[in-house]
Amino acid sequence: MLAHLPILQVILPLMAAPSCLLIRKSTLVWLFTLAVSFAALVVSVLLLQQVYAVGPIRYQLGGWDAPWGIEYRIDLLNAWVLFIVTALSTVVLTTAHTSIQRELEANRQTVFYTLYLLCFAGLLGIVATGDAFNVFVFLEISSLSTYALIALGKDRRALWAAYQYLIMGTIGATFILIGIGFLYMMTGTLNMADLAGRIPSLSESTTVLAAFAFIFVGICLKLALFPLHLWLPNAYSCAPSIVTAFLAATATKVALYLLLRFTFTVFGVDFSLSHLPLDILLISLGLVGVFAASTVAIYQTNIKRMFAFSSVAQVGYMVVGIGIGTVTALQATLLHLFNHALMKGGLFLALAGLVYQLGGCRIEHFRGLGRSMPWTMAAIVVGGLSLIGMPLTVGFVSKWYLISAAIEQQFWGVAVLVLLGSLLAVAYIWKLVEAAYFQAPADDTRAEAPLGILLPAWLLIAANIYFGIDTRLPVEVTAAASQFLLGDAAQ
C-alpha cells in the first residue's frame, strides 16, 4: 500500500470524480468529495514524511521501467506542492456545501463536485508525474474542468470569461505540447530525469532553445505572469466563490511548480539562468507585474476582481525569486507559494461568506461591514495584512526571505521595489478598511456569515498568523527543497 502512494495520490480523485455522478443527493456528494480530498491530504502528508526521511521516491506505472514507461517521481519540491494543494482543497471543500447552496442551482450541484474532483486530480497529476507528456495530459484535464467550473458562475459574464480562458489556456497548453515535441525530437525521451541528463550536451542547439521558449511561454500563460495575465481577473471574479478560492489557492501554484520543474530540473540552472538571460527577464517581468497589477487592483470596484489582480502581483513576487536564482531566493519563492495559498484561500473564503450574505462583493457592499459582519471583516483585514507583509503574518516571512536574497546578491533596486510594491497593497487593503469601518452601513439587516464558511476561512487566516510566528515547518522544508533543486542542477 505504502509503495503505491504516488499513484494513489492522483488516481483517488480521478476515480472518485465519475463516481460522484452516481450519488444523487447533494449533501452525500459533498461528504464523499470531502472524504476523497481528505484521503488525498493524508496520502500527501505520508509522501512528504517519507520523502523528507529517505529522499526521492520513484514509482513505475504498470511496472514499465523508466524511461520507457511513465515514471512518477516525488521529491521534496513536489511533495511540498502536493501537500499545499491537497490541504487547501480540503479546507475549501468544507465550505463548499454551504456556499454552493446559494450560488448554484440544485441540478448543477452534483456536477460541480465531479468537475471539482477532475480539476483536483489534474492538478495533482501535473505535480506528481515525472513524464513531460503526462504533464500535458494532466494540464488539459485540469484546464478543461476549470473552464467548466468557471462557466458555472451565476452571471452571464462567467461564460465569456470561461470562453476567453479556454482560448488562452488552449494556446498555452498547445505551446507546451510543441515544446515537448521539440525536446522529444532532439533527445528521444520524455522522462524528465532522462531529459535533464541529455539536454546539457545539446544546449547550443536552436531546437532546444525553441523548445524552451515554447514551454516557457506556455507555462507563463497558465501562471498568469504579467503580461499574459489577462484571462485571470475575469475568470476569478465571475466564477462561483468556492471555485475562485480553490483556483486562487492551487492552480497558479501548480503552474509555478511547472515553471520551477522545467527551468531547474529539466533544462537545468546553467541552461536557464546562465545560458539565457532569463534571470533579468523574470525579475523585470515579475516587478512590472507587481506594480502594474497592484495599481490596477486599487481602482477595482469588484473586490473579487481586486484580489484577482492582487494574485497577479503576488505571482510577480514568486517569479522574482526564481529570477534571482539563489538558494535563499528559491526558498522565498517556495515559501510564498505556501503563504500565498494560505492568504488567498482565506481571503476568498471570507469573500464567499460575504457573497453568501449579500449576494455580491462590490466595494459598496463593504460599507459598515465592520459592525454588521465583524468576524468576516476581521478575517479579511488580517488576510490583507498578511498580503501586505506585516510582521507576525506569513506574508512577512516570504517577503523577508525575498528581500534578503536580493540584498545578498546586491540587487538593491529589486529589494527597494519589492518594498514599494507592498505599499501598493496597503492602498487597496485600506480601501476596504475605510469602507468597512469608517462608513455607515447601507442597511442594518445584515448578519454574520454562516459558520460553515466562517470557520474554514478563519482556519486559514489563523494559519497565516501561526506560520508567521512558528516558521519552522515551512522554512525547513523549503530550505531543503530549494537546496535540492539547485544541488540537483549542479551535478
Added chain:
Amino acid sequence: MLLTSHYNYWVVIALMMIGLYMVIAQGNLVKKIIGLNIFQTSVFIFYISVGKVDGGHAPILTEGESLYSNPLPHVLILTAIVVGIATTALALALTIRIKRAYGSIEERDIQAAEELQERASSQMYARTPARKEQ
C-alpha cells in the same frame, strides 16, 4: 533543398500561423474555435512528421525489415487529438450558451453588452446611498 525535403514542416508552420492569426483577428467566436482547431492540427502534423525515419517502414514487425518509423509520437498525438476534441466540444457548448445569454457570438457585441452592464451596475450602486441620506 530544405524547402522540398522538409515540406511537411513548412506546412506545419503555415497552418500554425494561419490558426493563430484567426484566433487573434477574428471577432466571431465560432471562427476563433476554427482557428484554434487549425492551430492544434498543425501540431498534430508536426508530431506525425517527427516520427518519420528516413527509409523506415510502418512500425509493424515483418520479415526482412530492420528499419521502422517511430510509432511513439503517433501514439502521443492520439492523446492530444482526443484532448483537442474535448476542447472544441467545450468551446462550442460555451458558444451556444453565450449566444443564449448575449444574443450574439460577435466579440464586439459581447464587449459592448459587458460595458453597458458594468456601467449600469455601478450607477445603481452610486445612487443607493444617496437615497439613504435624504
